[in-house]
Amino acid sequence: TIRPVRRSYYDPSSAPGKGVVWEWENDSGSWTPYDMDVGITIQRAYEKQHPWVDLSAIGFCYVIDFATMGQINRQTQRKRRVRRRLDMVYPLVSGTLPKSQSWPASPGVAAAPPAPTCACPQCLLVMSVKATVSATGPGTATLQPRKAPPAPPAVPKAPALAPGAKAPDGVAVARGSLKLPAAQGARRQAASTPALSSAGSAASPPGAGSSKASHPGLGTLNRSHLQRLAIAQSRVLIASGVPTVPVKNLTGSSPVNPALAGITGILMSAAGLPVCLTRPPKLVLHPPPVSKSEIQSIPGISHTCRKTTKKQAKKGKTPEEVLKKYLQKVRHPPDEDCTICMERLSAPSGYKGPQPTVKPDLVGKLVKCGHIFHLHCLVAMYNNGNKDGSLQCPTCKTIYGVKTGTQPPGKMEYHIIPHALPGHSDCKTIRIIYNIPPGVQGPEHPNPGKSFTARGFPRHCYLPDSEKGRKVLKLLLVAWDRRLIFAIGTSSTTGESDTVIWNEIHHKTEFGSNLTGHGYPDINYLDNVLAELAAQGITEESLAQEKD
Numbered sequence: 001t002i003r004p005v006r007r008s009y010y011d012p013s014s015a016p017g018k019g020v021v022w023e024w025e026n027d028s029g030s031w032t033p034y035d036m037d038v039g040i041t042i043q044r045a046y047e048k049q050h051p052w053v054d055l056s057a058i059g060f061c062y063v064i065d066f067a068t069m070g071q072i073n074r075q076t077q078r079k080r081r082v083r084r085r086l087d088m089v090y091p092l093v094s095g096t097l098p099k100s101q102s103w104p105a106s107p108g109v110a111a112a113p114p115a116p117t118c119a120c121p122q123c124l125l126v127m128s129v130k131a132t133v134s135a136t137g138p139g140t141a142t143l144q145p146r147k148a149p150p151a152p153p154a155v156p157k158a159p160a161l162a163p164g165a166k167a168p169d170g171v172a173v174a175r176g177s178l179k180l181p182a183a184q185g186a187r188r189q190a191a192s193t194p195a196l197s198s199a200g201s202a203a204s205p206p207g208a209g210s211s212k213a214s215h216p217g218l219g220t221l222n223r224s225h226l227q228r229l230a231i232a233q234s235r236v237l238i239a240s241g242v243p244t245v246p247v248k249n250l251t252g253s254s255p256v257n258p259a260l261a262g263i264t265g266i267l268m269s270a271a272g273l274p275v276c277l278t279r280p281p282k283l284v285l286h287p288p289p290v291s292k293s294e295i296q297s298i299p300g301i302s303h304t305c306r307k308t309t310k311k312q313a314k315k316g317k318t319p320e321e322v323l324k325k326y327l328q329k330v331r332h333p334p335d336e337d338c339t340i341c342m343e344r345l346s347a348p349s350g351y352k353g354p355q356p357t358v359k360p361d362l363v364g365k366l367v368k369c370g371h372i373f374h375l376h377c378l379v380a381m382y383n384n385g386n387k388d389g390s391l392q393c394p395t396c397k398t399i400y401g402v403k404t405g406t407q408p409p410g411k412m413e414y415h416i417i418p419h420a421l422p423g424h425s426d427c428k429t430i431r432i433i434y435n436i437p438p439g440v441q442g443p444e445h446p447n448p449g450k451s452f453t454a455r456g457f458p459r460h461c462y463l464p465d466s467e468k469g470r471k472v473l474k475l476l477l478v479a480w481d482r483r484l485i486f487a488i489g490t491s492s493t494t495g496e497s498d499t500v501i502w503n504e505i506h507h508k509t510e511f512g513s514n515l516t517g518h519g520y521p522d523i524n525y526l527d528n529v530l531a532e533l534a535a536q537g538i539t540e541e542s543l544a545q546e547k548d
Helices: 036-047 119-134 184-192 222-237 258-270 319-324 375-383 467-481 524-537 540-546
Strands: 020-025 031-034 052-054 064-065 069-071 079-086 139-146 194-198 305-308 327-329 361-364 372-374 408-417 427-436 459-464 487-488 499-502
Touching: 020 036, 036 524, 069 372, 079 487, 194 372, 222 459, 305 467, 319 375, 361 375, 427 467, 459 467, 467 524
Parallel strands: none
Antiparallel strands: 020 031, 020 079, 052 064, 064 069, 069 079, 139 194, 305 408, 327 361, 361 372, 408 427, 427 459, 487 499
């Protein structure tokens, strides 16, 4: 795997130039430094004696309050402590800045022996695009030095520097978001900052600079000006019917999506296609504000709130008595493996844990699905589970009895709000609010006696107020009563252990968009969640069982 690396330069007056580091307190009580761009933004506002700074302009939904030295999440209102720490000052750059390993190469750089070519697919792709653009001739965008009047002869284009080569003295190379030290930048910027210009006027011979045809160099524009220029050009292209390439996180700090958009733009330009960068739809997590008088109960469903408490496992029956209801003994087992212990069914069970009371060589067949296992293995599997009187076939997941989970105590609210979901404009919306507080794990949880966290609560979820949407809600209520909506485990998004997590029944938590994949429109969602509920043993038959 090949990944790009880079060395960034910062103004001596910025946070890294002064050795200032801004940090936030994480859940373990230790301090984590902000990304460099975020720290620079915070320090700039701090030096201007602003009472607070909103980080949404750089892609983060946080507000830093300098009075309390706290970070506030604008969505959840959760607060964390922040601190300002002095560290080692970044060293100043003396002499000529190193050459940027980027393409296209800036002009005016001395030739160097070409680096050996790489045969990986990525390098081959880049080299083919370079060759295509070079062969296209007039009509492609090239980098030319900005000329100061009177216009000097143009410097012929030179090949890029090999890795490790240095640019000659007197040449400063413009980088992505490079800020030169004030004295050095003032001396060198006017002479050799490259600017992006169009070579559409191919009739002009190389070196013939026309003041009428020349445009201000893009190197003189800051990031916000470049974005305004790109948006203005995009509007013109959109109006003319040019296909658009959406760029996510255009104002954020992550380089991934802009880099992909840049590669796409290079490939489209090489093919002679116009490129138009557009902003993606805005993330809409919550509906517009709703007053209490606008909230309605759901017809056919009693109450608007349901609580759950810890349910103890059914007592009075041993594991052997529970399994006896679901099994038939097999006197002559087939010549195949037990899929629990992976030993032959004709041989004793290979389970090495606490020994159940049944003999290790007994074999049984589940009555619904017909899969065969050692009774010894099935009893051990039952003892390691929730011990709620139910059993799930480890091969086909068929459920015997009523499956329950280990969801911690909490509250589930549900009602109708007067707003429509994208793709469901013909009906209102069912809003579900889950709220589970942190607590201590019980005997059915991974680490009994240890505390667990509950992040992101209350969690808001949405269903269309249609016939199928109400059906899904009724089944979710059954899943809630059976403690199957949530569990305690390790979060797949944060990596935190001993925390409340979703339990394989997907919910839509994004109200007005679908940028995260957890929103609308999604024409298959209701069918998918019905299938996930069925996998937990919750179907329309379950509704009749609950009534009984």
